[in-house]
Amino acid sequence: MSYHNCGPVVVLIVLWCCLLMLYGGHGTFSNLINNLVHVIMYFYYMVAAMGPEYQKYIWWKKHVTTIQLIQFTLVFVHSAQILWTDCGYPRLIGGFLLVHSAIFFGLFTNFYYQTYNRSKAKAVKQE
Template sequence: VFFVLRKKQSHVSFLHVYHHVNMVVTTWTFLRFIKVQQGAICGALNALIHSIMYSYYFLSALGPHMQKYLWWKKYLTRLQIIQFILGIIYGISLFIYDCEFPRLFTIYMIFDVLLFLYLFLIFYKKTYKDKET
């Protein structure tokens, strides 16, 4: 919504729209039907990454004079990629150790996070790697 209001149509990508729509549906499903503590670790890690991300956005919104302090944007994207890798490992461990977490939802989450990882790797390559060459 903020990208559209600020006329930043280039920021409205499949990755962005899919991520936000998917998170609403997945979180609602989890909180409505599953409600086990195994999801808390993923939520805490996601909150940490988003706190760092929105700190970056806040600083960048202060104006062009802040650009010299915002050299760490690509490392933020790397942190998000690491978050997805950790999420996949965690999901696989939930599946292997057969805890109270529903197996079908575990499989869904593993494939969903794999898709996020794939989309973020494409974004990272397009944004950072292609500009280096």
């Protein structure tokens, strides 16, 4: 079993831990945004898996990646508030979310470049 298959289970466990130990608006924002993005992402995967006749409906793959980049930006900004505002949320968890969202933003930016911008550059060179 790959990590990708475990993703929804991990999200549910993390959400449960946050609600149990770190309840409140600040602690749930990141997970709620993540869950929304995963609904969009898995809807895309579902349509893609329905077969070749549905390929014309998945033109928005690039936009899914853009939504994920927006997600990591929102989580980073939201978590950064903990550094200058004491809202009762553990700063250690906020710091972890800052690092986590920055790493994933970097990884997804690299994926975006490799998948979308690089292929355009190759097409221009071939012309």
